[in-house]
Amino acid sequence: MTDRVGRLVDGLAGREFVGDVCMLLDEHLERGDTAFLAAFGAALRARYRSDAEDGEHRYLFNRVLWALSTTPGRENVGHALRLGLAARSRPGRPLRRAAAVLAAHQPPEELAALFIPARSDAGAPDELRACLIHELVLRGAPVAALPEVVTWAAESPFWGNHPLAWLPWSLSPLEGSPDLPRYFSGGVGFSVGYGLTSGARLPSGSCGVVPSVRRSATEPALTAAVERWTLRHNGRVEAGIHLADEPVVPGAVHTLLASLPLACLAGLADPDHLLVATGSPAEAWRMLFAAASTGGGREDDWWYGAYGRLAAWRSLAGLSGAADGSSVTEVEQRAQACTWYGFLASTDWFNQDSLDFALLTLAPGRRRVAVLAATDYDGG
Structure with a gap:
């Protein structure tokens, strides 16, 4: 597979249209062969890392990264992190964004493996873990029932001094079901949620003593x-x-x-x-x-x-x-x-x-x- 991926990536030099490559990647994804996508993404990044002006290369890399991030499976989470999901330069807060995307698309049980320190191959920083806890809570996940997360929080000095540790691991009745962004390939959709409160309007005239x-x-x-x-x-x-x-x-x-x-x-x-x-x-x-x-x-x-x-x-x-x-x-x-x-x-x-x-x-x-x-x- 390594030679095939290498030839495929080398053949992208100077190309303006990559529709056939997209179809090939989709075929591997449909077969569950995410390892091919991961290898392609790694080779693409290594070969064209310095070519910041080439939009087609960036497009293919982002397409691969998105497919890996949103396809359920702990191996896919590892692939996405190794390709730099949590360290991308465009968003101002890549760790927070990575946590939000993963929590929105990956089952909590698959993400729990990121809280095992021995799994350093996935490259999960502690800050990503901290954000993941509450991104999952916001989506109603039973975080407190995941032993890997509980053990990490109990033993981690990082978490013990973290501001997010103040928050509970379940939604309160007051929070209800928070309205969260919907992440999709190439963008994000969200509602605003501001304006005037929805209760009864108060009359403009005073109906009582106005104190100083x-x-x-x-x-x-x-x-x-x-x-x-x-x-x-x-x-x-x-x-x-x-x-x-x-x-x-x-x-x-x-x-x-x-x-x-x-x-x-x-x-x-x-x-x-x-x-x-x-x-x-x-x-x-x-x-x-x-x-x-x-x-x-x-x-x-x-x-x-x-x-x-x-x-x-x-x-x-x-x-x-x-x-x-x-x-x-x-x-x-x-x-x-x-x-x-x-x-x-x-x-x-x-x-x-x-x-x-x-x-x-x-x-x-x-x-x-x-x-x-x-x-x-x-x-x-």
Whole structure:
């Protein structure tokens, strides 16, 4: 096979059309001969590594890598990693992307072998393993029932000090069934998941006493889910904690919000141009997860599922006022005890595009008012 692959790769020099090679690769794939694809990919990379301008060679290599990554089988996972799935230069976070693609297409039992340190032939870094745990959790996989993963986590100093270790190994009721990207050959599809919360709209007039408020210090955890948005030239984020002198009654929420010294509401011409709707912690988590995992730029800038989950929980903790050091369960309990709203406004601050969202929470006692607003625009 080595000689045949070598002749095939050598024959690609100067060729502009490779349809027949694609058909040959597909035939081997249909027969389950992924070893041929792996050998072809390795030879292709070795022969044309320096020819960065040759689109046909890149196309064939990407085609092979995708076929190996998405065809179930631990040997195929090993082939893909040895070809550089977790070290590709185009995406900004190749390890995170590799974990997401593998978790989306490979059975958990096949990926469990990557957690056995002795299987160094697969070239699985610890960071890939860490991301894989929560990419699998997000897809409902029973990670805690995989002995290889459990053993690695118990014995690995890397995992013991890793930020992702804070997250539970199963989805909470609040997380539900997260909306995840769909990876396919040549691209990725995903929904946005922002906008106004879906609950009842609040009237613009005040139906109760609007208490005085004073601003408190901003908590860093508030903006965890949209941290990257501020790094883009067209991304904006505003967050803050406001303390009311008296409990805020539901009928006063709209007027209170409009009175806050927020940049996102500056220039509000009419109270009716501010839309406020009731929400829930589950809906807020979904927005925060979408913002952190796939929002704020192109795929090269994404945080992907594992770190997106972590950032969503951190922002939820900041919005709900959970104590430092709280577990995810404690954050969820605190979030359920809060009252949640979403809002959007016709001001110059918002882009009036699909990447706008804003949340307001009232903590138990209804005096702590937390606000997080974010906007971005992908077009330019």
